[in-house]
Amino acid sequence: MATDPALAGSDADAADLRQAWKAAAAGDIDAVVEACVRTGLIDDGRYVEAKAASGRRRGWSARRIAATLKAHGVDDGLVRAGLDAEDDEAEIAAAMRLIVRRRIGPAARPGSVRDRHKDLATVMRGGFSGAVARQALERVSKERQADDEAEPGDDADETATSAPGDDGAPDDAGARRDGRRQGRGPSQRW
Template identity: 45%
Template sequence: MAEESDRRGQGARPARAPRRITPDYLQRAAMHYLERYSAPAAQLRRVLARKIALSCRHHGETPAAHAATLDEVVARCIASGLIDDRRFAEARASTLRRRGQSQRAVAARLSAKGISRDLVGEIACGEAADELAAARIAAKRRRLGPWRRQETRAEFRQRDLAALARLGFDYATARAAIDGEAEPAP
């Protein structure tokens, strides 16, 4: 028995059974999640749906019985301003752009989080200057192009262009970032 508990790495204490789903429990779970993470409505819905599914599987209930409660909790969070998809998408997009993500990558990430296509289109559309700045950030982070040693820069030009293309930048933007000069240190 001691061997078995050592292999699991959890000691001898058994796993706790999931709680039964009640409207109060779901509301508290939503608040706890939103205290820790910024999330769009679709993400909160997925998290709570997983909790419902786990509880229902353990207690022999059907998850469809809690669909109305789930909708109410998410609607209450939206109405109170705890969830704002636009605010989340704008903040997440600006963070990703500062990290050097392309417009395509930003749009894909936002869509994966459950942001609507229309909102993604509004937010992810940036100017060409923004795209070039993001490509330069990506090249700098990966030490491509002007941030590569001068003697190997020409040898690795095609690989550097391909790396930026895989990150979602178009050819003209990648070429401008790779063939440009590194900005001087302040």
């Protein structure tokens, strides 16, 4: 094992030895990182793009993505360049994913009553601007209305096509119309 020339022939304690080895290892680490960057194994630009795409799929705002990348030590210029390439539509789409994932606003469970201001505040706490939050809530609402209009939820059609003698019981024993099974309490639904 090679020793540090500064420590050779001197009385050194364990702390001095650790310090010398850390300094030597730091140079080795920097050399390995530089070699990986040079050969293309590591590319911070690709890393920013991948993290931004992943964050968008999760419903993260540009602010949250930038904060996460900065916390990982990515250069501020690369973060700005990677996120500036995206447009406002990407931000609105991410806010819509957040709304659906968190089940707020028009994506809330049937029967739940929420205040629009609370929904707006929830989206804004996710890092989105007020304008983006409003647009996303409106778009999700329009999509939900279009889906509801497209569904044939007419009960008259179901009774007209039922077989004679059918008592209206569901085909799946124990299933209910809302998808839950009978006999389960509130704590056992999920």
